Amino acid sequence: MTSKLTLHGVSKRYGPVTALHPTDLEVREGEFVTLLGPSGSGKSTLLKIIAGMELPTEGRIIINGRDATEMPVRERDLGMVFQNYALMPHLTVFDNVAFPLKIRKTATEEIRRKVHDALKTVQLEHLKDRKPQALSGGQQQRVSIARAIVYNPSLVLMDEPLGALDKKLREQLQFEIKELHDRLGITILYVTHDQQEAMSMSDRVALMNGGRIEQIGTPRQLYFTPETAFAADFLGSSNFIDATVTARTSERTVCRLSSGEEIAAPSREGFSEGQKVRLMVRPEHISLLGQAVSADRNVLKGVTTGTTFFGESAEIRARLAAGSEIAIRIPNDYSLPEAEPGAPLHLEWDVRQTHVFA
Numbered sequence: 001m002t003s004k005l006t007l008h009g010v011s012k013r014y015g016p017v018t019a020l021h022p023t024d025l026e027v028r029e030g031e032f033v034t035l036l037g038p039s040g041s042g043k044s045t046l047l048k049i050i051a052g053m054e055l056p057t058e059g060r061i062i063i064n065g066r067d068a069t070e071m072p073v074r075e076r077d078l079g080m081v082f083q084n085y086a087l088m089p090h091l092t093v094f095d096n097v098a099f100p101l102k103i104r105k106t107a108t109e110e111i112r113r114k115v116h117d118a119l120k121t122v123q124l125e126h127l128k129d130r131k132p133q134a135l136s137g138g139q140q141q142r143v144s145i146a147r148a149i150v151y152n153p154s155l156v157l158m159d160e161p162l163g164a165l166d167k168k169l170r171e172q173l174q175f176e177i178k179e180l181h182d183r184l185g186i187t188i189l190y191v192t193h194d195q196q197e198a199m200s201m202s203d204r205v206a207l208m209n210g211g212r213i214e215q216i217g218t219p220r221q222l223y224f225t226p227e228t229a230f231a232a233d234f235l236g237s238s239n240f241i242d243a244t245v246t247a248r249t250s251e252r253t254v255c256r257l258s259s260g261e262e263i264a265a266p267s268r269e270g271f272s273e274g275q276k277v278r279l280m281v282r283p284e285h286i287s288l289l290g291q292a293v294s295a296d297r298n299v300l301k302g303v304t305t306g307t308t309f310f311g312e313s314a315e316i317r318a319r320l321a322a323g324s325e326i327a328i329r330i331p332n333d334y335s336l337p338e339a340e341p342g343a344p345l346h347l348e349w350d351v352r353q354t355h356v357f358a
Helices: 043-051 094-102 108-121 137-148 166-184 195-201 218-226 229-234
Strands: 003-014 016-030 032-038 059-065 076-080 156-161 188-192 204-210 213-215 238-248 254-257 262-265 278-279 297-309 313-320 323-329 342-352 355-357
Touching: 003 043, 016 059, 016 213, 016 218, 032 043, 032 195, 043 059, 043 076, 043 156, 043 188, 076 137, 094 137, 094 156, 108 342, 137 166, 137 213, 166 195, 188 195, 195 218, 204 218, 204 229, 213 218, 213 229, 229 278, 229 355, 238 262, 238 323, 262 297, 313 342, 323 342
Parallel strands: 032 188, 032 204, 076 156, 156 188
Antiparallel strands: 003 016, 003 059, 204 213, 238 254, 238 278, 254 262, 278 355, 297 313, 297 342, 313 323
16 A cells, blocks of 8 residues: 655654654545644644744655655645634635635636536535635634645545534534545545544554654554553543452463562563562443452452442442442443442453553
């Protein structure tokens, strides 16, 4: 598959501050790749460097097979969608979308055809004569998307495009952007701090932390096989339990809690007997039903400290004998009695759903 974007050791320093450590990344043709991370993780800095708004301190940027490291913004063949829409208020919807074509001196009839097609794609052709201030936030963002795709750029960059919208509209536009990507086959590099956006829309996610890519992979890979405690904690809900490694085989790592209870996890390189570790299990993987000891199941005892009702699910909090407090997320069921504070619990989960981190 053709590479639309390749980064080789791209970094950025501002005096003594390193905003982005040397970073490699490839975005293939037709991919939807998301840069995900908290504020200050380097994702926006990386996007600005790709867009040409910032020059890298080191490294090379290859766009569509050409070295674009020092190339002006207008020559990079990129579409941009911003959080604040960046529409020109004195121009109509039609003229806003037509603007990139006009500065490229496209023929009038071709402009008319391409703008019509772009507005039809985002279902706004009936609003082509309105000004931006007469549109809702969601409609303005659709205009911004139409403007970004109207000239068929090699790569579309989206910088927190849904951040200014309310929850329901945000979810609607997530679906529309993903559907647009699938239908047109465009290549998208998307920036967000919202894990739900990243997980639901992306082919691959590059999770960033401290100016570095912490882990990159499909949403399923990052969620089910996090490589670091940060990745496990940032994506989804996580329970962490302190323990010490007591045994390790080619298949399994066994860890002991301060209470003397043992938890097993799939074996990972880099851990040795006596090492202090953090174990992680997700709340939805814990069951309250089983009490029988099995070689394939971890079983712990605890007591209930509280319950939170979420409608479709409930979260029960429990304190372990070792002192840690963990959460158990279960589907709501009228037949399930409400757990009273202080009630004893037997917690059980599959060994394969336990993760070990230094």
